[in-house]
Amino acid sequence: MEKILSEKREQELCGLAAALGVEFTNLNFLQQALTHTSYANESKGNIVHNERLEFLGDAVLELASSTYLYQHFPQMPEGQLTKTRASIVCSATLAKLAARLHLGDYLLLGRGEEMGGGRTRQTNLEDVFESVIGAIYLDQGWETAKDYVIRQLMPEFERAKSGAILKDYKTILQEEVYQHEGQNVSYELVAEEGPDHDKRFTFQVRITGKVMGQGTGHSKKEAEQHAAREALARLNQK
Structure with a gap:
């Protein structure tokens, strides 16, 4: 997966990594996480988009959040644990976190996606958040990825403790x-x-x-x- 990043792009990714609080060993993982399928499809050459990292990040998110809920909500039954996790790790929350981290600003998008407002589209923001989690996992391992997920989702966990998150x-x-x-x-x-x-x-x-x-x-x-x-x-x- 080794790719040569431009000096400008490398500086951008280093700045983002610093904002994320993760010191990447291989910035190409982060570059892939930020590459939308539209950009890969419109580019010449073998450009790898972020869908596989999204798949991996989704699994890391689910296991990290499940582990936290299991450890910190010992009296909560299985059914309620499942509902709480679904309420926390939902599209709106992940998109909100991605927007807070300005991940949309770093996305590589195809022309049509760019013109159509792809940088702020909820599904794109959700996907890129999951992809970045996948990149952190591959580059830094489970413990770092888990700690990162819990840190990002902590406000939602606190809402769950207060009971606010389970409203119908x-x-x-x-x-x-x-x-x-x-x-x-x-x-x-x-x-x-x-x-x-x-x-x-x-x-x-x-x-x-x-x-x-x-x-x-x-x-x-x-x-x-x-x-x-x-x-x-x-x-x-x-």
């Missing part, structure tokens, strides 16, 4: 809306992308016909929950 946003939204006579809630699938083993669904939620929220997730239920959460945030701002 769809039920809360429905109860709030139905307090007002004549209002109703409906959900609409507006986008479906990705291969069968890694689907991403985007739903909009409407309150009496007006779009009030949108959410993306690996399942339709997860996407609807994120849409409902966004709608609740908007209602509470009024």
